Amino acid sequence: MLLASTNMKKHQLLSFILTFLACPVMAQTVQVSDKQATKETVNLFNNLDKLRAKGYLVGHQDDLAYGVNWKYKAGRSDIKDMTGDNPAVYGWELGNIEVDSDVNLDTVPFNKMKSYIREGYERGAVITISWHGDNPMTGKSAWDPAPGSVFSVLPGQKSHAVFVKQLDKVAAFLADLKDSQGNPIPILFRPFHELTGNWFWWGTNGNTPGEFKMMFRFAVDYLRNKKNLHNLLIGYNTGGEFKNKDEFLQRYPGDDVVDIVSFDTYAKGNPETDTGFISDLKLHLNIIEQVAKEHGKVSAIGEIGFNQIPYGTWFTKILSPALQGHNFAYLLFWRNAGYKANDNASEYYVPYKGHPAEADFVKYYTLPQTLFEKEAAALQLYK
Numbered sequence: 001m002l003l004a005s006t007n008m009k010k011h012q013l014l015s016f017i018l019t020f021l022a023c024p025v026m027a028q029t030v031q032v033s034d035k036q037a038t039k040e041t042v043n044l045f046n047n048l049d050k051l052r053a054k055g056y057l058v059g060h061q062d063d064l065a066y067g068v069n070w071k072y073k074a075g076r077s078d079i080k081d082m083t084g085d086n087p088a089v090y091g092w093e094l095g096n097i098e099v100d101s102d103v104n105l106d107t108v109p110f111n112k113m114k115s116y117i118r119e120g121y122e123r124g125a126v127i128t129i130s131w132h133g134d135n136p137m138t139g140k141s142a143w144d145p146a147p148g149s150v151f152s153v154l155p156g157q158k159s160h161a162v163f164v165k166q167l168d169k170v171a172a173f174l175a176d177l178k179d180s181q182g183n184p185i186p187i188l189f190r191p192f193h194e195l196t197g198n199w200f201w202w203g204t205n206g207n208t209p210g211e212f213k214m215m216f217r218f219a220v221d222y223l224r225n226k227k228n229l230h231n232l233l234i235g236y237n238t239g240g241e242f243k244n245k246d247e248f249l250q251r252y253p254g255d256d257v258v259d260i261v262s263f264d265t266y267a268k269g270n271p272e273t274d275t276g277f278i279s280d281l282k283l284h285l286n287i288i289e290q291v292a293k294e295h296g297k298v299s300a301i302g303e304i305g306f307n308q309i310p311y312g313t314w315f316t317k318i319l320s321p322a323l324q325g326h327n328f329a330y331l332l333f334w335r336n337a338g339y340k341a342n343d344n345a346s347e348y349y350v351p352y353k354g355h356p357a358e359a360d361f362v363k364y365y366t367l368p369q370t371l372f373e374k375e376a377a378a379l380q381l382y383k
């Protein structure tokens with residue numbers, strides 16, 4: 001050991017100790033926020049932390065359910081069609097579960113979603129879940145940012161009972177996520193995401209940071225302690241509105257209810273002339289990496305992508321260099337919805353077989369730092 005070395009001169013030893021003491025922020029080791037988290041959940045958290053040194057897991061929303069021009073074909077995935085491998089993270093969405101619908105707001109049947117979740121988990125991948133729940137105060141969609149919505153769901157307020165009923169539905173779904181042996185499947189749950197934006201009812205439009213924190217804390221406490229769910233790693237997931245640590249943490253509900261710090265970001269415009277996406281991405285990663293270090297959390301990119309990928313080498317020439325040297329556990333490309341009649345437009349964030357960016361995505365797949373399902377399985381993230 002260095003300190004025991006007889007060759008070390010006294011002044012060297014002193015300067016070593018001083019450097020150590022002067023270090024302004026001691027890196028904390030990560031600690032899962034739920035003291036009763038299941039073994040697999042704790043292992044996943046620690047492994048997500050560790051793998052950041054090697055690279056990052058690549059994820060995709062709704063990957064197994066549908067892709068561009070196909071739906072519900074067993075074993076199919078746009079990523080697998082191109083690379084022969086599945087994503088390492090599967091994103092799923094619970095919106096509309098709170099109104100007892102059989103299908104989510106993007107028409108994915110909840111019973112199919114449950115089997116896709118089991119399937120991905122049993123192959124060794126990671127599951128993350130978002131929830132665009134309806135506004136409990138107005139009964140309209142998540143995209144109804146009526147001022148006062150968050151206040152209204154707090155204990156003792158007008159819409160609290162509705163909110164609790166919504167959480168009951170979410171809890172029932174989460175409680176039913178079990179592997180073939182009946183053990184709970186660990187889930188990265190990221191409720192109230194893009195919370196720094198003003199478009200969701202839980203966003204910044206007419207809701208104070210204090211109200212947001214109380215709501216977030218109530219929801220986590222309810223799921224964890226009233227519903228006994230101990231398979232959740234909780235994400236605090238902002239939009240891209242922050243410019244420094246204080247802004248990122250303005251609505252942070254506390255270390256005891258958060259495990260993962262992340263943000264959502266989408267590329268637009270011409271990447272050669274419009275470099276804002278890249279500079280923001282790097283700035284935001286620097287900030288969440290610092291927050292993760294100081295709070296003992298894991299950093300990640302909650303959602304990312306360039307709709308329709310209009311630049312054939314975007315993954316290897318633009319995205320990948322921007323992520324180089326950064327320290328985060330995973331990123332999640334948003335969904336390959338394909339053609340959407342209501343918008344009369346297509347939406348997808350990873351290419352598909354035959355798309356002009358396919359070859360570039362395959363190259364991105366082979367980079368050492370991008371980890372897909374086979375590599376995730378080899379890492380044994382739950383052990």
Ligand code: BMA
Nearest residue numbers: 093105106132334335337347
């Ligand atoms: C958005 C779009 C919508 C979708 C929503 C929730 O970004 O993909 O089509 O309904 O997410 O998944």
